[in-house]
Amino acid sequence: MPSRPTPSLARGLAARAHVVVDRPWRPGRRPRPPPPPCFGSSQESRMFSSTPSARNVPDPICELASSALRYGPSATSELGHDLFHLNAKRTLLFVDPHVRKLPPFQVVMDSITKYAPKGHVVDVYDEVRVEPNDASFKHAIGFASGRIAKNGPYDAVVALGGGSTIDTAKAANLYSSHPPEDFYDYVNPVVGKGLPPPGPLMPLVAIPTTAGTGSETTGVAIFDDAPSKSKTGIAHRNLRPTLGIVDPDNVKTMPRAVAKYSGIDVLCHALESYTAVPYNLRPGGRPESPLLRPAYQGSNPVSDVWALRALRECAECLPRACEDPEGDDEEARARMCLAASAAGMGFGNAGVHLCHGMSYPVASQVKGGYWTEGYPKLSEEDGKTHGLVAHGLSVCINAPAVFRFTGAPGKVEGKAGERNRDRHAECASILAEARVERSRVDGSVAAAVPSMKAMLDSPGDALADEILELMHVLEVPVGLRSLGYGEADVEDLARGTLPQHRVTKLSPRQPVGMEELRDLFQDALDG
Secondary structure, eight states, X not given: OOXXXXXXXXXXXXXXXXXXXXXXXXXXXXXXXOSSOOSOSSHHHHHTXXXXXXXXXXXXXXEEOOOEEEESTTGGGGHHHHHHHTTOSEEEEEEOTXXXXXXXXXXXXXXHHHHSOTTOEEEEEOOOOSSOBHHHHHHHHHXXXXXXXXXXXOSEEEEEESHXXXXXXXXXXXXXXXXXXXXXXXXXTTTSOOOOOSSOOOOEEEEESSSSOOGGGOSEEEEEETTTTEEEEEEOGGGSOSEEEEOGGGGTTOOHHHHHHHHHHHHHHHHHHHHSOBGGGOTTOSBSSGGGSOSOOOBOHHHHHHHHHHHHHXXXXXXXXXXXXXXXXXXXXXXXXXXXXXXXXXXXXXXXXXXXXXXXXXXXSOOTTOBOTTOOOOSTTBTTTBOBOOHHHHHHTTHHHHHHHHTXXXXXXXXXXXXXXXXXXXXXXXXXXHHHXXXXXXXXXXXXXXXXXXXXXXXXXXXXXXXXXXXXXXXOOOSGGGGTXXXXXXXXXXXXXXXXXXXXXXXXXXXXXXXXXXXXXXXXXXX
C-alpha cells in the first residue's frame, strides 16, 4: 500500500475557525451548558437575531465560523486520504446526473478506490434536482434514511456538485441523522419552526463544481417550498461541511451560463454582506450566551475582509471567466473559485440582505415555464411542468433596485448613515475601476470612473449603474419583465419576500415591510 501523507485534518476534521473580536464578557453567572449552537431559543431569535439580553444592549462581539478549506488544482484527488483517516468504510455520495458524467466524478471514485479503507462501500445518490424543492429534499432524505435503516449510519457524506447538490447533501445528512417529527421542524421560521439539531451530524466533505454559492463554507441549505410558494431554508452551524475541497480543475467543464450566474451570485454575496447592517446595530442585541449568537450577525470587521477580496476578484475575473467557454483562462476560473469561498466565509457570518430575500419568490414563482438559457434540462418535464430561474439570475436581477433603495442619500441617520454611504460608494468605485481597466485591455471605449464626490452624493445610484453595466457585459437579462413578471405579480412577490426576516432585517435601511417591498419590486420590473 502506498504511503499516506499526513492529512491536514488529522488533528480534528471537525475543527472550525473561531475568531472573537472583543474578548470581554459580562461578569456574573456562567451560562449553563447549552445544546448545540443555534440561532436562539425563541421563534423571533431563530428568525433573525440572537436571544436578547434583559437590557437589549448592542452586541460588541462578532465571530467567524467556517468549514476547513482545501484549495488547489487536483485537490479532489486527495479525498480518499480524508476518508481513510475518518476510517470511512461506508460513504454516501451526492451528485447530480449531469456531473456524474463529467471527469470530477471519476476523480472522486478513483481516489476512494485507491485510498479509502479496504472493504469500503460507496452509495451514490444521483437524483439531485437543480434548484431543489421540498419534494426533492424529501426524496434524498428518504434515500439516506432507508439505507441507514438497513445498514446503519454512514461514516462520511460527500457532495460533488454545485450549491443544489451540496445543499441537498446537508439536508439529507441532518434529517437522516436526527429524524424530526415533522419536516418543517428544522426549517427557518416563519415557514417552519427553526429547531436546532439535537446533536452532531455525519462528517460532510463538500466539493464544488461551480464557482458561486460558497455552500462548501456555510451552514445553510436553501430550497423551494411548494406549499408556501416561497424559497426558504435550513440554517444551523452544524450543517457546515467538515471540509470544503475547492479544486479549479472541477470548473473547467462548467458551461458559460453556469459560470455567469454562479459568478454573479458571488458578486451579490460580497456586496450584500459588506453593506449589511453593522453587527453592533443588529436587532436583538447581545445574546445571553455566545452559543446563541446568530450565524448571520451583520457586517463585521472579519467578514469585511473576505467580502472585499471576493468583490475585487469578481470585478476583475468574472467577465474573463464568462468570455472563456472552453475553460482555457485557467487563472480567471481558479480565482473565481477562491472568490466564491471567500464570499462564503464573508456572508456565512455577516449574512446577505434584500437581493437574496427578494430572489426567493422570483425563483419559486416562475412564470410560464421560463427556463434560464444555457442550463441543462435533465428530464422531459424540465421547462414544461416547471421552470427554472437560475439562483444567480434571481438575485442579481433585483440588485440595481435594491442598492438604489439601500444607498439612497439621507435614508439612514447618523454615523450609520455615513458608513452606509461610504460603503456603497466604495463598492461602486471598485466595480468602476475594474470596468475602466477592462476597456483599457480590450481597447474599447468606456466612461471614466466617476469622481468620489459624485459617488458619495448618490451612492445607491452609482452602485446600481455599475451593476447594470456589468450585467450588460455578461449578457444578463435586465428587469423582472424579461422573466415574464409584470405589475400584476408585484403583490405576490412582495408577500413571498416578507417572511424572509432572517435576511430582510439585515438591510442597512429599515423598515422593510410590504409597502417598501412593493416599491422595490415595481422598480425591479425594468431594472
